[in-house]
Amino acid sequence: MSLSCAENSASDANPAPVRRPWSLTLWFTLCNALSSFLILALIAMALYLGLVTQLKSQNHLYLHDEVNMLETVISTEGNGATLAHEANPDQSGEEYVKHYIRLLNGKERIIAETAGMSKVAPHQKFTPPVRNGRAGVDEQWRNAGGCLLLGTSEWVVLGRGTGEQGILEVALDVTNVQSILDGYRHKIYGALVLGFLLSFGGSVAIARRGTRPMREMTEAVGRISVANLEERISLTGLPEELKILAVTMNLMLGRLQHSFQRLYNSARNLSHKMRTPLTILRGEAEVALSRTRSVEELQDVIVSGLEENGRLVRLIDNILFLADAEIGKFDCTTCAMDASHEIEKILDFYSPAAEDKGITLSCQGNVCVMADASLFRRAVSALLSNAIIYSDPGGRVDLDLRLGEGGMGELCVTDSGCGFDQREMEKVFDRFYRIYATRHRDPHGTGLGLPIAKAIMELQGGSIGIQSRPGQGTAVTLRFPTATVDA
Numbered sequence: 455m456s457l458s459c460a461e462n463s464a465s466d467a468n469p470a471p472v473r474r475p476w477s478l479t480l481w482f483t484l485c486n487a488l489s490s491f492l493i494l495a496l497i498a499m500a501l502y503l504g505l506v507t508q509l510k511s512q513n514h515l516y517l518h519d520e521v522n523m524l525e526t527v528i529s530t531e532g533n534g535a536t537l538a539h540e541a542n543p544d545q546s547g548e549e550y551v552k553h554y555i556r557l558l559n560g561k562e563r564i565i566a567e568t569a570g571m572s573k574v575a576p577h578q579k580f581t582p583p584v585r586n587g588r589a590g591v592d593e594q595w596r597n598a599g600g601c602l603l604l605g606t607s608e609w610v611v612l613g614r615g616t617g618e619q620g621i622l623e624v625a626l627d628v629t630n631v632q633s634i635l636d637g638y639r640h641k642i643y644g645a646l647v648l649g650f651l652l653s654f655g656g657s658v659a660i661a662r663r664g665t666r667p668m669r670e671m672t673e674a675v676g677r678i679s680v681a682n683l684e685e686r687i688s689l690t691g692l693p694e695e696l697k698i699l700a701v702t703m704n705l706m707l708g709r710l711q712h713s714f715q716r717l718y719n720s721a722r723n724l725s726h727k728m729r730t731p732l733t734i735l736r737g738e739a740e741v742a743l744s745r746t747r748s749v750e751e752l753q754d755v756i757v758s759g760l761e762e763n764g765r766l767v768r769l770i771d772n773i774l775f776l777a778d779a780e781i782g783k784f785d786c787t788t789c790a791m792d793a794s795h796e797i798e799k800i801l802d803f804y805s806p807a808a809e810d811k812g813i814t815l816s817c818q819g820n821v822c823v824m825a826d827a828s829l830f831r832r833a834v835s836a837l838l839s840n841a842i843i844y845s846d847p848g849g850r851v852d853l854d855l856r857l858g859e860g861g862m863g864e865l866c867v868t869d870s871g872c873g874f875d876q877r878e879m880e881k882v883f884d885r886f887y888r889i890y891a892t893r894h895r896d897p898h899g900t901g902l903g904l905p906i907a908k909a910i911m912e913l914q915g916g917s918i919g920i921q922s923r924p925g926q927g928t929a930v931t932l933r934f935p936t937a938t939v940d941a
Contacts, residue, residue, distance in 0.1 A: 478661075482660070491649065514592060554603075559620045592606045602631075603626065604625065606623075609622075674687050689701070776905060786913045793865060799831070813845050818853070819854055833907040837907055838853075845871035867929070883918075885901065907932070918931065
């Protein structure tokens with residue numbers, strides 16, 4: 455036990471960290487901005503890689519075209535003045551296609567080369583070609599001067615008919631091409647930064663515009679209080695998703711308004727019902743204390759006070775029962791029971807009151823219902839008590855047990871009393887409501903009989919119905935969820 459207390463103390467001392475919720479506007483902004491930025495970055499990357507691939511392909515194509523042209527020159531015209539002219543061109547206007555040529559004999563002695571090629575593209579940088587074949591791959595490197603070179607080599611025939619072979623080495627200076635790619639890449643970085651800022655700003659505007667209806671709904675709900683429960687959230691301009699939420703919240707507000715109105719009316723009616731017995735208790739006490747009373751007179755005051763106290767206790771018990779039933783805190787255990795057997799007990803209890811008014815009680819039929827026995831007796835007692843009170847002397851109260859539609863067990867309590875108008879039909883199940891024209895028949899009534907019966911039937915999954923006409927009596931029907939005929 456002490457260990458458990460220690461653990462509880464430790465858990466209270468070190469509560470779990472509360473995760474701060476994200477702002478919906480910030481969430482939408484970041485998601486939209488990041489998705490836009492990623493799409494922009496993918497497009498920019500695709501364009502950049504496409505440009506890199508195209509320029510590299512053009513460089514290799516240009517290199518091999520140069521090699522093929524020089525091979526044709528060497529094989530047809532020898533390695534004389536023509537090759538010397540090709541190896542030492544005036545490249546002042548050809549910076550983009552600047553190239554270097556070197557021709558070696560079979561013993562790798564230089565026959566001709568572009569001026570300065572030994573420093574820019576030394577012989578060791580070229581992959582030795584396979585005799586009678588081309589080199590496997592082109593080589594790309596950066597020399598000591600920082601220039602980027604692309605080179606290749608191959609065996610060529612030195613002059614027509616001589617049969618002598620040599621090595622041709624050709625290198626292209628692709629530094630300018632790389633500079634173009636570097637400049638393009640830097641521009642892409644700048645475009646991505648600018649694109650992210652623009653997408654973030656646009657996302658903020660979109661998110662705030664998209665969440666504005668939610669903020670308006672929040673402000674509208676925040677303005678609603680007990681004093682203005684009749685206000686509702688406007689559906690004008692709301693998107694479909696929020697419109698469904700607004701409709702649901704309006705329905706909830708309607709239920710709250712109805713419940714609060716019922717609570718308010720119940721409180722007023724309860725205060726009125728409690729004021730009468732409390733006033734009687736106080737009045738009798740003041741009268742008893744106004745002068746010296748005999749023991750018999752004081753006993754009468756105490757008896758009267760106990761009667762009023764009993765009325766208050768019953769009233770409070772009924773209110774608490776309705777409150778527990780309404781919020782579902784009342785335990786209800788249903789089981790199959792013989793309704794006629796329970797009704798016989800109830801009739802035995804109410805027979806003296808019925809005989810005093812000359813009212814005949816009868817019960818017909820027999821049915822097995824699924825119900826809580828104590829709640830069943832309480833609901834039937836409430837109906838039977840009302841039927842006796844509001845029936846004229848010499849009248850009848852009939853209880854009819856039958857099997858209704860869908861296998862529902864039904865109990866119909868019919869009296870020959872005064873009845874009431876159809877306009878009162880929807881109000882008779884309200885707490886403390888009493889029909890004005892019939893109040894004289896039960897001056898001490900509270901108007902809770904039918905509300906209690908309705909609450910009991912709802913607890914058991916059943917229903918209650920009522921029919922009445924002025925001067926022709928009233929019929930109240932209890933319908934239970936399941937029932938079978940008792941053989």
